[in-house]
Amino acid sequence: MTTPVGVLALQGAFARHIAVLEELGVEAVEVRRPEHLDDVGALVMPGGESTTMSMLLESSGLFDAIEARLDAAMPVFGTCAGLILLASDIADGRPDQRSFAALDISVRRNAYGRQVDSFETDLAVDVIGGMFPAVFIRAPGIEQVGADVDVLASVDGRPVLCRRDHVLAASFHPELSADGRLHRYFIDQVATGVS
């Protein structure tokens, strides 16, 4: 794709996503205001604190702008907090926490425990042809997936990487691994046809 990929840059690990995309030769731009969405063909929503991001999405006017683009099938890749923002149902969230409901999954925040329980693991991801070094930080757990959602990877039977059409979401942080294959998959396989 030739249009830039936007990276939601309100808070969290957005700079790491931009670095991975640029390493792959993909132009990546920060999205901080609604007008920053105008020129992007796809969006990455990074890890960070989902409660903070939800508040800043509202105050910046980005919530409605992103929602409109998602309704128009903009490809999106959400990681950790980004996955929470895409989920149709959030358990243990704040009552006022909004999400885009772009992916029919139920997630529980901090499902893997506190920071002392955060972990690295080798993950079998068939769509990228092998193992991926995945980093889980106070990660959300995917508790249920809708019938039309593909589970692309699991840890101990629990889904951690899901896709439906143009929406890709991970419980973990591919931007922290020195491995661009999941970003490559997003660009080449999920965001194809975007011009």
Next chain:
Amino acid sequence: MSENERQTGSTLVKRGLAEMLKGGVIMDVVNPEQAKVAEDAGAVAVMALERVPADIRVDGGIARMSDPEMIDGIQAAVTIPVMAKARIGHFVEAQILEALGVDYVDESEVLSPADEAHHIDKWAFTVPFVCGATNLGEALRRISEGACMIRSKGEAGTGNVIEAVRHLRSIIGDIKKIGQADSAELFDWAKQLQAPLPLVQEIAETGTLPVPLFCAGGLATPADAALAMQLGAEAVFVGSGIFKSDDPAPRAKAIVEATTNFADADILAKVSRGLGAPMTGIGMDDTLKFAERGW
């Protein structure tokens, strides 16, 4: 590592949480009610402590780790990460905080030091540590001991941003200078900074600190937070500045907005309006400098 085998406490996992806090505000809180106010305002984490630094200054005496019961209460009140402070060198306080499941331990000069020569061996822990630094040498010594996040110390409890600016400029200024140095000069840099050569060489190669650099100590207004961010901090700690102000909730929210939109003066002007009085603050002339604690 075989498939699905979990490795906890790795450097990547420990530094990774600091990556997730970037662009955010970590707020000092002394009870569950304040923790809720902080979370509602958009804090990325809270620092649980018994007294904010401004009160520690007034009260005097020995400042120690908080009561575990008080930390439990704050952990139960919020879903965002909870940090807590241990005294410099007091590795048993750190062991207790790890057992409580705090998400980050701050080995902090705001508390009374427990060891006049040694900091905690932070590699020995699964929980990650943040440490303060006034200059790059101090930052690199803390990183060599296992710190996964550095915060410029500033001067906690003063509401006076001048020390935070001094420390941030010193750390970032030396990082820039090392980026310009040739390989032979790096040995002298290591000697001058009293820091391990490999870390100095890493900075020369990458142009950044090996761990995230946050700013703390004396920030009281949205403009202060944006100043720290424009100077190169990656996130901010605000202690007494929020709950020692007239109206904490709107000030907390405004500081969150200012930290995200640190380069946008129009937004800074908007969020700085009508916040009531900030904490009074104090000058530096006769002030006990917490920042001088740490070796």
